[in-house]
Amino acid sequence: MKLVMAIIKPFKLDDVRDALSSLGVAGMTVSEVKGFGRQKGQTEIYRGAEYSTNMVPKIKVEVVCDDALAPRVVEAVQQAANSGAIGDGKIFVLDVGQAVRIRTGETGDVAL
C-alpha cells in the first residue's frame, strides 16, 4: 500500500477530487495547511504598515491505495492540480505498513 500525499493549490481541490474519483479511489483526507516553497508570499498593507506573509495557504490531500493504483493516482493528481505556475505544489509517495477498517477489523488492501 502507498500513501500519496499531495500539497496543492486550494482552488484545484475539486479538479483533483474528480480525477481521483474517476480512478475509483474510495476515499481521501483533506486538510488546510500553510507553508512555503519557491512561491513567494503576499504583501499586506494596513494603513501604510507592510507585512509580508511568507506562509501561503495550501490544501493537503492524502490518499492511501494499493501499490498497483499508486502511479495512476500520482499521475492524475499531477495533471489535475497543474496550472503551470510556480506554487502548484508537490506530491509525495510513502510506503504504508498496515491499514485497518475500524468497524470490521479487516486489514490490508480490503480495508481501503
Added chain:
Amino acid sequence: MNISRKICGVTAALATFAASAPVWAQDMIKNPTVEQMATMVNKGDVAWMLVSAALVLMMSIPGLALFYGGLVRTKNMLSVLMQVFMIVSVAGILWCLYGYSIAFTSGGDNHFFGGLSKAFLAGVTSGTYAATFSNNLYLPELVFVVFQMTFAMITPALIVGAFAERIKFSALMVFVIAWSTIVYYPIAHMVWYWAGPDFLADTPTDYGLMWGWGALDFAGGTVVHINAGIAGLVGCLMIGKRIGFPKEPMPPHSLVMTMIGASLLWVGWFGFNAGSNLEANGVTAVAFINTMVATCAAAVAWALVEQIHHGKASMLGAATGAVAGLVAITPASGFAAPMTSILLGLVVSPICYFFVAKVKGMLGYDDSLDVFGVHCIGGIVGAIATAIVADPALGGQGFFDYTQFPAGVGAYDMGAQIITQIKAVALTLVWSGIGSAVLYFIIDKTIGLRPSAEDEMQGLDLTSHGERAYNM
C-alpha cells in the same frame, strides 16, 4: 429661576432666526422666567434631539467598539469592546454625579470650569429648560443633559485606541474617571458654556474661556477629537509599545468588523453634528449634508492616495478616510457649505495618511489604532479650516452676535478667526496633554498602567476578562 437660566450649547453658532423665529418675534422676551420658557419649547426640536442623543450613543456602542475591535488581534477583541462599553457606562453615571454641573453651570468670574450647583442633577427636572441658539427657544433641560452626556461618553472611549492591547483594565477605568473630571468637563465648559441668547446681553461675561474668545467649534473638534487624540498620544508614549512592536506583524483581525463600525460611526455622526444645532431647522440640515459629503470626499481621497502610493485601494483605508472626514467636518459642520465641506474632506485624508503611514513609522511610537493620526490631526485640520469655511464670503454661515438682544449676524474676519481657532487648539493640546500626562504618571506609580508581559502575550481577553471572543 436660577436653576434653569444657565445652560447652553455648542459654541457660537447660528441661530437661524429666519427659519425658527416664532411668529411673535417682535415681542421677544429678554431674560424669560421658567414659566415663560415652558411656552418656548418646540416638539420637533425635542424629538430630534432625543433621537440625536440615541444616535451618538450608537457611535460609541457598537460603532467605535467594532471599529477599534476589528483592528486588534483576536486575543484582545473583547478587551477593546469591554473597555468602550464600560467607559460609556461609567461616564454616564459620572455625568449625572457632577460632570454636567462642572461643564454646564456658570463659573462666575472663573471661565475654566463651572460649579457644583447641579451636582447629582439637583434641581434639574421636567420643568427646567436649556437654551438653544435662538432667542426665546428652549429645550427641556433633561434633553440637553442626556444629549451632552453621550459626548462625555464617547470622548474618553476614543482614547483607548492609542494604547489598545496593553492596558490594565482597572487602571483604565480610574484614568477615565480622573480624565473626565480634570480634562473633559473643564474643556467642555471652556468651549461650550455660555449664558444663552436671552441672557448674555445682560451678563456679557457669563461664558467659558474659549467661547468668550469667539472660538468656533460646532460639534466638538476641540472638545472631543483634539482632546482625546492628544490624550491618546501621551498615553501611548507613557505606556510604551506593545511587546513585539514593530517587528512582529500585528494585522487587524477583522476588517469586516471595522467596516461595520466605521459605517455605524458615520450614521451616528448625524446625531453628533446635526444634533449639535440643538434645534431642527435649516442649519441642522446644513450640518447634516456637510457631514455627509465631507465624509464621502475624505473616503475617496484616502482611497486615491493609497491607489497612487501602493497601487491598491484598501477597505481599511476607505474606512479610515471616512472617519478622518467625519472628524474634520465636526467643528465646521454647521458653519461650512456643502462644496467647501467636500474640499475639507479631500484635504484632511492626505494629511492624516501622512501622519498615520509616515510620521508614526519615522518617530516609532505605537499609537495602535491611530487615535492621534486620525482624531487629533484630523481635529486640528478641521478646527483651523472652520475659520475659513465659516466665512460668509465662501458661502459659510458666519456667526451670531449674542451680546445684542435679539441676536444678530456678527461681522466676520477670517484672519482673526484663524488666530482664535489656533489659540483654542493650542490651549486644548496643552490642557489635555499635560493633564493626561500627570494622570498617567500617578496611576502608573500607584496601580500600574500595564498588565504583566505574560498576560499581554496571552491576550487581555483571557487574562483581564476570563473569556474569549471566538470559541470555534
